[in-house]
Amino acid sequence: MKNQKKWIQFGLILILFFTIIPLPSIQKYTEANETEVWTEVSSMNHPRKSFQSEMVDGKIYVMGGQSTGDQKIRHSSSEVYDPLTNSWTEISSMNYNRSSFESEVIDGKIYVMGGYSGELTNKLDKSRYVEVYDPLKKSWTVLNSMIKSRSAFDSEVIDGKIYVMGGDLSEDGYSTEVYDPVTNTWSRFSNMNLNKIYTSHVINGKIYVLGYDDSNAERITTLEVYNPRSDTWTSLRDLNKNRRYFSSIVVDGKIYVVGGQEDDYLNYVEVYDPSTNIWTELRPMEEKRSHSQIQEINGKIIVMGGKGYPSHSYLTSTEMYDPNTDNWTQMPSLNNYRYLSESQVLNGSIYIMAGSDFENSVEKIETLPHTPQSVKAQINNVQKIQLTWDVVNNADEYMVKRSNSKDGPYEIIAGNVVENSYVDQNVETGTTYFYIISAVNQIGEGENSNEVTVLNYVPNTISPGLIDEEELVEGTSLTFNWHPMDTQNAFQIQIDNPSNEVVFTSEWINTENSSYSVPENVLERGNVYGWKVRIEDKFSGTSPYSDPRYIKINSLPELMITSHSDNEQVQNNSVSLAWNYSDLDNQEQLAYQVIGSQDNWESWSYNSNEIAPLDKTHTTPSLGNGEWDFGIRVNDGLEWSDWVYLNNILLPSSYEPNDDFTTAFPFTYSSTYSTTISSDSDVDFYQYTASQTGLDELTLQSTIDNHYEVHIFDGNQNLIGTGASLAGKVYYLVEGGQTYYIKIFSRDGSFSEEPYSFIVNPLELNIETQYQYDENGNLRNK
Numbered sequence: 001m002k003n004q005k006k007w008i009q010f011g012l013i014l015i016l017f018f019t020i021i022p023l024p025s026i027q028k029y030t031e032a033n034e035t036e037v038w039t040e041v042s043s044m045n046h047p048r049k050s051f052q053s054e055m056v057d058g059k060i061y062v063m064g065g066q067s068t069g070d071q072k073i074r075h076s077s078s079e080v081y082d083p084l085t086n087s088w089t090e091i092s093s094m095n096y097n098r099s100s101f102e103s104e105v106i107d108g109k110i111y112v113m114g115g116y117s118g119e120l121t122n123k124l125d126k127s128r129y130v131e132v133y134d135p136l137k138k139s140w141t142v143l144n145s146m147i148k149s150r151s152a153f154d155s156e157v158i159d160g161k162i163y164v165m166g167g168d169l170s171e172d173g174y175s176t177e178v179y180d181p182v183t184n185t186w187s188r189f190s191n192m193n194l195n196k197i198y199t200s201h202v203i204n205g206k207i208y209v210l211g212y213d214d215s216n217a218e219r220i221t222t223l224e225v226y227n228p229r230s231d232t233w234t235s236l237r238d239l240n241k242n243r244r245y246f247s248s249i250v251v252d253g254k255i256y257v258v259g260g261q262e263d264d265y266l267n268y269v270e271v272y273d274p275s276t277n278i279w280t281e282l283r284p285m286e287e288k289r290s291h292s293q294i295q296e297i298n299g300k301i302i303v304m305g306g307k308g309y310p311s312h313s314y315l316t317s318t319e320m321y322d323p324n325t326d327n328w329t330q331m332p333s334l335n336n337y338r339y340l341s342e343s344q345v346l347n348g349s350i351y352i353m354a355g356s357d358f359e360n361s362v363e364k365i366e367t368l369p370h371t372p373q374s375v376k377a378q379i380n381n382v383q384k385i386q387l388t389w390d391v392v393n394n395a396d397e398y399m400v401k402r403s404n405s406k407d408g409p410y411e412i413i414a415g416n417v418v419e420n421s422y423v424d425q426n427v428e429t430g431t432t433y434f435y436i437i438s439a440v441n442q443i444g445e446g447e448n449s450n451e452v453t454v455l456n457y458v459p460n461t462i463s464p465g466l467i468d469e470e471e472l473v474e475g476t477s478l479t480f481n482w483h484p485m486d487t488q489n490a491f492q493i494q495i496d497n498p499s500n501e502v503v504f505t506s507e508w509i510n511t512e513n514s515s516y517s518v519p520e521n522v523l524e525r526g527n528v529y530g531w532k533v534r535i536e537d538k539f540s541g542t543s544p545y546s547d548p549r550y551i552k553i554n555s556l557p558e559l560m561i562t563s564h565s566d567n568e569q570v571q572n573n574s575v576s577l578a579w580n581y582s583d584l585d586n587q588e589q590l591a592y593q594v595i596g597s598q599d600n601w602e603s604w605s606y607n608s609n610e611i612a613p614l615d616k617t618h619t620t621p622s623l624g625n626g627e628w629d630f631g632i633r634v635n636d637g638l639e640w641s642d643w644v645y646l647n648n649i650l651l652p653s654s655y656e657p658n659d660d661f662t663t664a665f666p667f668t669y670s671s672t673y674s675t676t677i678s679s680d681s682d683v684d685f686y687q688y689t690a691s692q693t694g695l696d697e698l699t700l701q702s703t704i705d706n707h708y709e710v711h712i713f714d715g716n717q718n719l720i721g722t723g724a725s726l727a728g729k730v731y732y733l734v735e736g737g738q739t740y741y742i743k744i745f746s747r748d749g750s751f752s753e754e755p756y757s758f759i760v761n762p763l764e765l766n767i768e769t770q771y772q773y774d775e776n777g778n779l780r781n782k
Contacts, residue, residue: 096131097118220242683745695763
C-alpha cells in the first residue's frame with residue numbers, strides 16, 4: 001500500500017570563487033496523498049477579507065471583514081460553519097462593523113476588539129469597541145471599550161484575561177492593555193519596546209511578540225517577551241533576517257518564522273528556542289511568500305497561499321515543513337488564490353476561507369489520514385488473531401493497538417504496517433482482546449478506528465454433528481452441546497443449510513449453560529444442516545463461530561402391511577401379520593412392535609413389546625374372538641416409525657375343544673375372550689403364563705340369568721381360587737413364569753346362546769403402611 005516517494009531535485013549550480021553551492025531539495029507529496037486535494041465546501045454567505053475566525057465546539061465562526069468587489073463594504077455580519085452538514089448559517093450581526101480587528105475565545109464565548117470601523121472609504125476610523133458573542137444565547141453583547149482605539153494589533157489570552165498590544169496607531173504604538181471578563185474592565189500594563197508588531201505567541205505563560213521599532217534608523221526585526229507576573233518586557237535576540245508581513249507559529253515550545261517581505265518576497269525560515277535565546281536558520285521554503293496562512297498539525301507546519309513573486313501575485317501553492325527532518329514537502333495547490341484569508345484546523349482537516357480572490361469561497365484538505373473503517377478480527381486458530389480493515393487512501397502505514405480492557409488503555413503492538421491487515425500471534429487462549437487501528441501519513445496519525453473485540457476462544461467439543469460429513473441424528477427437537485468456558489456469559493446459535501444460507505439465528509442468550517434446545521419447526525426431516533455456536537464472555541468479548549457441525553435429520557422409516565386388509569375376517573385366533581419396510585436413509589429395520597385393541601384404542605388388549613429380530617412378520621398368540629384393531633411400527637436404529645393400523649379384523653370363537661386341562665385354550669393378558677356354554681355339561685378350560693409374581697385379576701361377565709362359576713388352578717392343577725359371574729372379579733396370587741388354568745362352567749346346569757366374556761390383567765398394588773401411637777408416642781400398632 002505504501003507508495004514509493006517521488007523526489008524532484010531542484011538544484012542550481014553557481015560557480016563563485018570555485019565553490020559549488022547546492023540549493024535544498026524539495027519533496028513532493030506522496031502518490032497516496034495526491035488523491036487528497038483541496039476540496040471546495042459550501043461558500044460563506046458574504047465575501048470578506050481582513051476578518052476574524054474562531055472555532056467553538058467543533059464549528060467555525062467568522063465575523064466582520066470587508067469586501068472589495070462591486071460592493072465595497074465593511075461587515076458587521078457573522079456566520080457559523082457546521083462540518084457535519086457542510087453549511088454556513090448566518091447568526092446575529094455584531095453591533096459594529098469592523099475589519100483588521102482581533103478576536104479571542106474564553107469559556108466558549110467569542111470576544112472581538114477594535115479594528116477599522118465605519119465606512120470602508122474611511123480607513124483611519126479606528127475603533128475601541130469591544131463585544132462578546134455567546135453561542136448558547138446566540139447574541140452579541142457590548143462590553144466596556146478599550147482605553148485606546150486600535151487596528152492591526154495583536155492579542156493573546158493568559159489566565160482568562162485578554163492582552164492587547166500595539167496596533168496601527170498614529171502615536172504611542174508601544175501601548176498595551178488587558179481586559180478582565182470577570183470585572184468587564186480594561187487596564188494598562190507596561191509598554192512594549194517595539195511599536196510595530198506582526199505576530200505574537202504565548203509560551204509557558206509569557207507573551208512573545210515579533211516586530212520592530214520604527215523610531216530606529218534601521219528597522220531590525222526582533223523579539224521581546226512579556227512576563228505578566230512581573231509586568232516587565234525583556235528584549236530578546238534579533239532575527240537573522242529582517243522581514244515584514246511574515247507568518248509564525250509555535251511548535252513544541254519553539255517559534256517558527258516563515259517568509260515575509262524585505263526588499264523582495266522571502267522564503268527564509270528560522271526558529272527561535274526560548275531556552276537558549278537563539279535563532280537558527282532552517283531550510284527555506286520553495287515558494288517566496290508573505291501574508292500566508294500557517295497551521296500546525298501533528299508537529300508539521302503547513303503554509304498556504306499569500307502574496308509572492310513575481311509581480312506581487314496571489315498564490316495557491318501550499319507546502320509542509322517537518323521539524324524533525326528539516327525538509328519541506330510540496331502539497332496539493334489550493335483551488336483559489338488566497339490572501340488576507342483565515343484558516344482553522346478542524347477534525348484533522350485544514351479549512352481556508354475567503355481572502356482577496358474568491359472572497360466567500362471555502363476549501364479544505366484532509367491532511368491527516370482518514371479513520372480506518374470496517375475493522376474486523378478473526379481467529380485463524382487459537383494461536384493467531386487476524387485483523388483486517390479497509391484501505392485508507394491517504395495513509396502511508398498503519399498502527400495496531402491492543403488492550404485487555406474495553407476502551408483501553410491501548411498498547412501499540414505493531415507500527416509501520418503497510419498492508420491493511422495484521423496477524424497478532426502473541427495471544428493467549430481464553431483471553432479477550434480489544435483492538436483499534438489508526439492510519440499514519442507524512443503529516444501524522446489520524447483518529448483511532450472503532451474498537452473491535454475478539455475473544456480468543458473457539459467453542460469446541462460440540463455435538464451432535466461432524467466436521468467433514470453429516471451425522472444422521474434423531475428427531476427435529478435436538479439439543480446442541482459444547483464444551484463450557486469458565487467466563488462464558490452468553491451464547492448465540494446459527495444454523496445454515498448446505499448452501500451456507502442462514503436458516504435460523506438465535507438471540508444472544510444470557511446464560512452460562514453450554515447447551516441449547518432447538519425450537520420446533522426449525523429443522524425438517526431429511527434435510528442437512530450445519531450448526532455453529534459463538535460465545536460472549538463476561539468482558540463483552542465475542543468469540544468467532546465454531547466450525548460448523550453437519551447433521552442430517554433422520555427420515556422416519558415406513559412400512560406397509562401386506563398380510564391383511566381392513567374389515568377382514570380371519571380363520572383362527574392367532575393372527576399372522578406381514579409388512580414391507582422402507583427407509584430414505586437406507587437404514588435396516590432393527591426392531592418392531594405389534595399392538596392390538598378391542599375397544600377402539602381406549603386400551604391395548606395385545607402388546608408384543610419391542611422385538612429386536614429383523615423379521616418383517618409376526619404371529620400373535622391366540623387372541624380373544626371378536627373385532628380387533630392392530631397397529632405396527634418399525635425402528636431404524638434411531639427412531640420408531642409412525643404407527644400403521646389395520647382396522648376391524650374379525651377373529652372367530654375357535655376355542656373348542658377346550659373341555660379339560662390338556663385342551664385348554666391359551667390366552668394372553670388384557671385380551672377379552674368371549675364364547676358360550678352350549679350345554680349343561682359344557683366346560684371351558686383356558687391357560688396362560690403369568691408375566692410377574694403378584695396378584696392377578698380375572699373379570700368374568702355374563703347375563704344375570706346365567707350362573708357361571710370360575711375356578712383358578714395352578715400348573716399342578718391345584719385349585720387356588722374361585723368366583724362366580726355375578727361376583728364379577730376373582731383375585732389370586734401368581735408366580736411369574738408359571739402356568740395357570742381357568743375353568744368356566746355352569747354351576748346349576750343352565751346354559752345359553754348369550755356369550756360370556758372374561759379378561760385377565762396383572763393387578764398393580766399400592767400398599768400403604770399406617771402406624772398407631774399412644775398418647776406417650778409409643779407405637780401401638782401398624
